[in-house]
Amino acid sequence: MKIGIAxxxxxxxxxxxxxETYKNLYSFEDFGTFSNESVDYPxxxxxxxxxxxxxxxxxxILICGSGNGVAMSANKHPNVRAALCWSEEIAQLARLxxxxx
Numbered sequence: 425m426k427i428g429i430a431x432x433x434x435x436x437x438x439x440x441x442x443x444e445t446y447k448n449l450y451s452f453e454d455f456g457t458f459s460n461e462s463v464d465y466p467x468x469x470x471x472x473x474x475x476x477x478x479x480x481x482x483x484x485i486l487i488c489g490s491g492n493g494v495a496m497s498a499n500k501h502p503n504v505r506a507a508l509c510w511s512e513e514i515a516q517l518a519r520l521x522x523x524x525x
Contacts, residue, residue, distance in 0.1 A: 428481035430455035430468035432494070435487030442485065453481055469497035476525055477501040483525050 429452050431439040436457055443452050455472040457463045465488050475481040476498075484506075486494035491508045498506035505525050507518035518524035 425482045426451045426453060426480075428453045428455055428472040428475045428484040429487075430472040430484075430494070431457060431487040432465040432468065432489065433457055433460050433463050434489035436460050439485075439487050442487075465493045466497045469494040470501075473498035473501040473504045473506070477503050 427450050429439055429443060436459060439454075443454065446452075453475065455475070456468045469486055469488075472481070472484045472486060476484045484498070484504075486498055486506060488494045491510070495506040495508050498504050505523055507515075507522060507524035509515035509518055509524075515524075
């Protein structure tokens with residue numbers, strides 16, 4: 425499974441941790457950011473969402489300080505269902521009941 429992943433500066437460390445932890449299970453396409461320096465989250469959320477919209481990536485992971493901004497940006501794309509997930513249970517329910525991708 426190919427997964428797109430992106431973050432703003434607040435989520436950079438977690439993004440890198442996820443990529444390293446799951447590198448033997450999944451193939452990641454990293455849309456940035458590539459440091460902890462301040463950035464505008466839509467610059468990374470939109471390209472990732474477009475990759476899911478166009479079936480270039482099966483799923484996507486967006487990480488930011490609150491999660492709200494990247495989810496709102498991603499949800500502007502047809503066929504993208506970004507959900508704000510703060511726990512494993514919420515993530516599972518979002519996939520199961522809302523087809524979040």
